[in-house]
Amino acid sequence: MNRICRTEKHEEASRGGTGELPTKPVATIPQSAFRVPQSRASALITTLLVLVVLSTIVVAFMQSMSIERSVAQSQTNVERAKLASEAGLSSAVKQLEIGMGKNQAYLVGLTNDSLSYGPVTVIGVTNLTDISQMMPLISGDLSTLTGFPSPGLSNAVTSYLNARANAASTDAINLNIRNQLIQQTNNTNSFRAPWVYIVDSEGKTNARFAYMVFDEYARVNPRYHFGTNRDNSTNWFSGSEVLPLSTGGSNLLSGSEATNTRAVTNQLISLHEIGQSFANRAAYEAKKHLLSVNQAWSPDVIPRGYYSNTTFVAFADAGKPKYNINDLATNIAYGTNSSNRAVNIANIISSNLPAFGKRDAGLQTEDPTGQKYVNRVAAAIVDYIDNDAIPTHVNNGEPAGKELTPFVTLVAEKNIWLSEAAGSGTAWSIQVESQFFVQLWNPYTVPVQGDVRLEVLNRQFVDLPEGGTQSDFSDYIPTSVSVSLQPNEFKAVEFIPVQQTFQNFLNRPSSTAARYPRWPQTSSSGASLVGHPQFRFYFGGVLTDMNRSEPIMAPPASAGLPRGVYTFPSLGAIRWSFSFLPSNIPNTVADPRITYLCQSDWQSANNIALAFWQGRQNNTAGRTQNLVTAWGSRDFVRANSSNFGTALSASNASPVTIPTQYSINDAATAPAYIRNAPMQSIGELGHIFDPVQRNDTGGNAFGGNPGTYNRPGGGFSLRIGQPEFIPFATNGSRAIELIDLLTINTTNSQSGGYPVARPRINVNTAPQPVLEALFYNIKVTSDSSSTNSMIDMADASLLAQQVITNRPYNRLSDLYIITPELASATNFSPSLGVGNQPANALSAYPGASVFDRAREEAFGKMVELATVQSRAFRVYVVGQALGPNLKLRGQAVLEVSLSVQTNSAGNLVPIVSGKRWEN
Numbered sequence: 001m002n003r004i005c006r007t008e009k010h011e012e013a014s015r016g017g018t019g020e021l022p023t024k025p026v027a028t029i030p031q032s033a034f035r036v037p038q039s040r041a042s043a044l045i046t047t048l049l050v051l052v053v054l055s056t057i058v059v060a061f062m063q064s065m066s067i068e069r070s071v072a073q074s075q076t077n078v079e080r081a082k083l084a085s086e087a088g089l090s091s092a093v094k095q096l097e098i099g100m101g102k103n104q105a106y107l108v109g110l111t112n113d114s115l116s117y118g119p120v121t122v123i124g125v126t127n128l129t130d131i132s133q134m135m136p137l138i139s140g141d142l143s144t145l146t147g148f149p150s151p152g153l154s155n156a157v158t159s160y161l162n163a164r165a166n167a168a169s170t171d172a173i174n175l176n177i178r179n180q181l182i183q184q185t186n187n188t189n190s191f192r193a194p195w196v197y198i199v200d201s202e203g204k205t206n207a208r209f210a211y212m213v214f215d216e217y218a219r220v221n222p223r224y225h226f227g228t229n230r231d232n233s234t235n236w237f238s239g240s241e242v243l244p245l246s247t248g249g250s251n252l253l254s255g256s257e258a259t260n261t262r263a264v265t266n267q268l269i270s271l272h273e274i275g276q277s278f279a280n281r282a283a284y285e286a287k288k289h290l291l292s293v294n295q296a297w298s299p300d301v302i303p304r305g306y307y308s309n310t311t312f313v314a315f316a317d318a319g320k321p322k323y324n325i326n327d328l329a330t331n332i333a334y335g336t337n338s339s340n341r342a343v344n345i346a347n348i349i350s351s352n353l354p355a356f357g358k359r360d361a362g363l364q365t366e367d368p369t370g371q372k373y374v375n376r377v378a379a380a381i382v383d384y385i386d387n388d389a390i391p392t393h394v395n396n397g398e399p400a401g402k403e404l405t406p407f408v409t410l411v412a413e414k415n416i417w418l419s420e421a422a423g424s425g426t427a428w429s430i431q432v433e434s435q436f437f438v439q440l441w442n443p444y445t446v447p448v449q450g451d452v453r454l455e456v457l458n459r460q461f462v463d464l465p466e467g468g469t470q471s472d473f474s475d476y477i478p479t480s481v482s483v484s485l486q487p488n489e490f491k492a493v494e495f496i497p498v499q500q501t502f503q504n505f506l507n508r509p510s511s512t513a514a515r516y517p518r519w520p521q522t523s524s525s526g527a528s529l530v531g532h533p534q535f536r537f538y539f540g541g542v543l544t545d546m547n548r549s550e551p552i553m554a555p556p557a558s559a560g561l562p563r564g565v566y567t568f569p570s571l572g573a574i575r576w577s578f579s580f581l582p583s584n585i586p587n588t589v590a591d592p593r594i595t596y597l598c599q600s601d602w603q604s605a606n607n608i609a610l611a612f613w614q615g616r617q618n619n620t621a622g623r624t625q626n627l628v629t630a631w632g633s634r635d636f637v638r639a640n641s642s643n644f645g646t647a648l649s650a651s652n653a654s655p656v657t658i659p660t661q662y663s664i665n666d667a668a669t670a671p672a673y674i675r676n677a678p679m680q681s682i683g684e685l686g687h688i689f690d691p692v693q694r695n696d697t698g699g700n701a702f703g704g705n706p707g708t709y710n711r712p713g714g715g716f717s718l719r720i721g722q723p724e725f726i727p728f729a730t731n732g733s734r735a736i737e738l739i740d741l742l743t744i745n746t747t748n749s750q751s752g753g754y755p756v757a758r759p760r761i762n763v764n765t766a767p768q769p770v771l772e773a774l775f776y777n778i779k780v781t782s783d784s785s786s787t788n789s790m791i792d793m794a795d796a797s798l799l800a801q802q803v804i805t806n807r808p809y810n811r812l813s814d815l816y817i818i819t820p821e822l823a824s825a826t827n828f829s830p831s832l833g834v835g836n837q838p839a840n841a842l843s844a845y846p847g848a849s850v851f852d853r854a855r856e857e858a859f860g861k862m863v864e865l866a867t868v869q870s871r872a873f874r875v876y877v878v879g880q881a882l883g884p885n886l887k888l889r890g891q892a893v894l895e896v897s898l899s900v901q902t903n904s905a906g907n908l909v910p911i912v913s914g915k916r917w918e919n
Helices: 043-100 151-165 255-267 271-277 281-290 325-330 338-352 371-385 664-669 682-687 735-740 768-775 793-805 812-822 857-865
Strands: 107-110 121-124 134-136 172-174 192-194 196-199 205-215 305-308 311-314 407-421 428-441 448-457 481-485 490-494 498-505 534-539 542-546 574-580 603-605 872-882 888-902 908-918
Touching: 043 121, 043 134, 043 196, 043 205, 043 872, 043 888, 043 908, 121 205, 134 151, 151 172, 151 192, 192 205, 255 271, 271 281, 325 338, 325 371, 338 371, 371 682, 407 448, 407 534, 407 542, 428 448, 428 481, 481 490, 682 735, 682 857, 735 812, 768 793, 768 857, 793 812, 812 857
Parallel strands: none
Antiparallel strands: 107 121, 121 134, 172 192, 196 205, 205 872, 305 311, 407 428, 407 574, 428 490, 428 498, 448 481, 448 534, 534 542, 574 603, 872 888, 888 908
């Protein structure tokens, strides 16, 4: 066994003494009261005096020898007790080594048995519910755990834990010596552990030990946790220092205790030195179990897997370091272009979460593996992080990534019958001028500006009833124009007009009523299913927006920009055709990010009074841009922008001449956010556009020819910090599960390749006061309508209790269970308004009346502080020296801090990082 060196001083607070070791008693020679006269002393008296003195010396010597033997025996017993404590520590370390092995993804939790005995810290292999896969970190017979983990160990582990409940003092002991060694309990709770007996070489029992192991990540660390502001609207996490030491009440530290503790924490060597920061010993004893000075880093490890119903699904990368999402999105080592990097991210997701791609039922025929959907999500992730304005293209060219670019919500085509040239036979010709306009929308919270160009392909053709050669319109590819849009601004853009002459018609008809060109629904070649005209929109010379078309997928006839058959009654006549986004019939919403996915996402009109410019469309069926109504079951939008557009006053007017209706107040209602920089919290994944093709009832409407499920969509982002939509609320399909694979943390020189962070809080083991600190004082400021709302002490207490109630958590993503409370309107003070979602079976709380990014803000600000395992432990060991009949001869109490490191063989090894003795 390891010999632990004895310290020179005991902890004074442990026994109320001076802090000095007891000194050995010194035998003194008794002084006789008899006095010898200075003169006339007889020989007899002298002789008697000598005899008395000699006798006194002999008696004193014999007494001294007895005391020396007693002291020596006492010291021997103390040393034997210390050796027993060391044996207990060795046993605890061995248990940790057995429980962890080479399993970097081990879990740390607590048993949920009788509180009268205190819960036991356990290590889980894949989960914290199967007792055969748990190693209890408490003294006992290690031989009963041989073969761990094994299904046959269930009974052994149960009996191992139950042994501490034996009332006899020969079976177990309350390690909480004098009710405050571990935690001040006032005799209401005992931390009982079974005795393990030690025998000597002759088979005689001469010592025993008992111990319990506690999780250091269940405590706050004054060195790193001191409560900086948690109110930044975009940078949701600035480091572990945001965790407070004081939560405004008596549950954690008081304000003065937190201040005093922080003042000395950088010089701390031992936890117990913090005691000087408290007003008195009693105040320290009441709070010490909530504090730690351990500096062990917390690694980001991919979990072992998850349960789908009762089937365990292992992650392909289980136990490996989580992937740094910022590095994946920008490092050319993962692909020289953004498309390659997106596919790499998609492959990581698909290999670990094979069911994730099947969230999109619209791809079940076209792409049964779901890889296309995951590619689209990954493209949006890349563009959220990289700092350029070039959307990432995947799946053979679709602009799936989303950048700080405007989107097309309305396309208008203006045609004028300029002239005609009469001739004989087929010599008659006409000239038509075409010009296109677009209404652009910037849905983001920051301005965008750049050159834009609209291309319109697969246009219709001119036809006359009298017959003759039909002529197609040429593709419309004008030069670019510059544009700038403020947040949430709608703006009309005008492109140059072009003329085209159509020849080889039959003679000009004599009937005025029949003298017109028209726009049929098929091409001049008579090809079927050629579809409506399709647009491609370029920003900065890069394709950023389009409707479904090749090379993504050949669309059916209903896809694209609808154009009806309309006529020119006379020379010089002007005809308009408008194509609106979105269609609310049946399933799309006013989200232009979905255009390349949906095949019938446009509605048409020919009446200039029905199209509105320099602002959003009026709330009219077929072209509504009332986001509050249309997005009620999607990404919540609390308010529409106020800038309704204005219709053209005459057919010869230009939309760009209409005064803008934009107000600076509209910027506050912009529904979308893109950072274009590294994520500050993994919770920002909730900002990522979700390309899922889903309608408001959770299904997918059948449509198209041939039949396909790719009609509905729009208005979705990944649900990370709020309840998932019902179709995806199953293990393997939740968006929040991406946080089990991805991280924003980086490695350091000691991390062995694992991304790491300063000590976090283990949500499986932390007591309520520490869990309250996870949430306390989080302010929701992402929505300017509610910049003063925060999680106060009452709200933090409720949320902490929810964390405890729903333990254990086998993955960080298991925290999805508390997201209804985190997104609740009423769990913030002041309340986040009247939510659009009333209490229901999924959530007992109404959804907050703020944008989705603000609903997910609280989760994004706490998740970086949370973990489900620990790399630091505290061990309490009692060792006793025994005499005949198990009579107590000596006792030593050892308190030890351990940190877990990985050795060269890949084994996880507990290293002693601090110790303290008590006798």
